[in-house]
Amino acid sequence: MNFMDNSKIKTIFISLSSPAVFRNLFFFPGSFFEQVKKNLKESDDYKIILLMSSHYQKKYGVFFEKILPELNGKLIIETADISIKKNLWQRFFYFFYSYLIYTGTTKLMATMGTRPDEPPAGGKWYLAFLKILIARTFGNSKFIKLKIVPYLFLRIFKERSFKVFFEKYQPDLIFATHLYGWPDAQLIAEAKRQKVKTIGMPAGWDHLDKYFLPFHTDILLAQSEQVKEVAIKYQAYQSAEIVVTGYPHFDFISRQNYLMPREEILKSLGFPAEAKIVLYVSGSAYCPDEPDIIERILKWADEGKFGFDVRVVIRPYQGGRSKDKEFDQQKFDHFHSHPRVAFYQREFWGDLEKSNYFMNILAHADVVISVYSTMVLEAAVLDRPLMAIGFDGYQKRPFARSIRRFEEFEHFQDVLKTGALKTAYNFEELFGYLNTYLKDPRLDGEARKLLREKVCGRLDGLASQRISQIIF
Secondary structure, three states: OOOOOOOOOEEEEEEEOOHHHHHHHOOOOOOHHHHHHHHHHHOOOEEEEEEEOHHHHHHHHHHHHOOOHHHOOOEEEEEOOOOOOOOHHHHHHHHHHHOOOOOHHHHHHHHHOOOOOOOOOOOOHHHHHHHHHHHHOHHHOHHHHHHHHHHHHHHHOOOOOOHHHHHHHOOOEEEEOOOOOHHHHHHHHHHHHHOOEEEEOOOOOOOOOOOOOOOOOOEEEEOOHHHHHHHHHHHOOOHHHEEEOOOHHHHHHHHOOOOOOHHHHHHHHOOOOOOEEEEEEOOHHHOOOHHHHHHHHHHHHHOOOOOOOEEEEEEOOOOOOHHHHHHHHHHOHHHOOOOOEEEOOOOOOOOHHHHHHHHHHHHHOOEEEEOOOOHHHHHHHOOOOEEEEOOOOOOOOOHHHOHHHHHHOHHHHHHHHHOOEEEEOOHHHHHHHHHHHHHOOOOOHHHHHHHHHHHHOOOOOOHHHHHHHHHO
């Protein structure tokens, strides 16, 4: 596909509207952004306009300050703050097109919610029947998905915050890096109005199975075959419209040139050299009973039941909401004084030194317990034994408020099918799986290999390079 007119300098818009995008494409050595810089330095044929909100410019501005002068005006940062407010008709239409799909992930978010004490993110639970009806009727029509929805979107959502930048720079290509985000939806809408070619990418592996997205990009970059299959099944893409690139931030993880000696990591955590590490990646407000799990693991360790000196590293939830972070800190407060516990509480993606350090903790962990998070994939890349918790500690919560509900996540079905993630449904199983993995971390190595092949995508360290080649 010949996207751009070769007779002039090509102007490319790139969005930065999520911390996940910064992780995926910008900060690590060999990243997509380093490929961008290389192209701009070697050629006068391109100009990049980086679009972000004032919030993200404030957050990441320092990262770009040193780079801008050396690129001689070929990289320009523009800010656009996009309102998320919607009037009645806009809310009605947004509701309609969002539920043109209804997956296990949609069901969880729309009927039960991810936080135990809050209503579902998708609205009132009693609207579930209507949402299912929309998906099972209108959602079966590709004409509605591919023609009617984008047509109506351009007429119902009339805000054109990006219009001024299109008129100023007359872009040849748009790279929308967070398709699930509202700013990127508005950016693609303006590109459709102006008939500018688009390339899009979801910022996470769990974005395309949540709700239907109103626009197709001309090319979709999928991180793995799994993401490609989801895009075809739920977002009505054709196979020919999709290029599988690999997860760009896995380039950093798979190279493993950041690895430090195990003894050095244990020493930095305050653990003895012979200790075994259980890394517990928290689910925060999603899972209020996690302290019960950690308390029991520490009790077994104190009693010597594992036959090893077992220590626990707790990585509290790093979600965006301050109230979630506060909840997690309070939830784990009483473990700070425990001699077998260390905490990693810093946001690591986006800071190379912190990322190096956390990747070393992950790489040297003897077992990783993760509550249905992306950390499962990152640990699988490093071939770490994987566990999940499928019960509520000492509680017996109803399913709609139980940790068990997270097995409904659509994107996790492929993980579970590989057998690489052992889910403990009671304390007996928790001890059994932990004890087995601590004795032999090589167990289930073939299942983890299958997980890498089926879900993690290509791990050759060239995903960022592939994305750059497609864009340029």
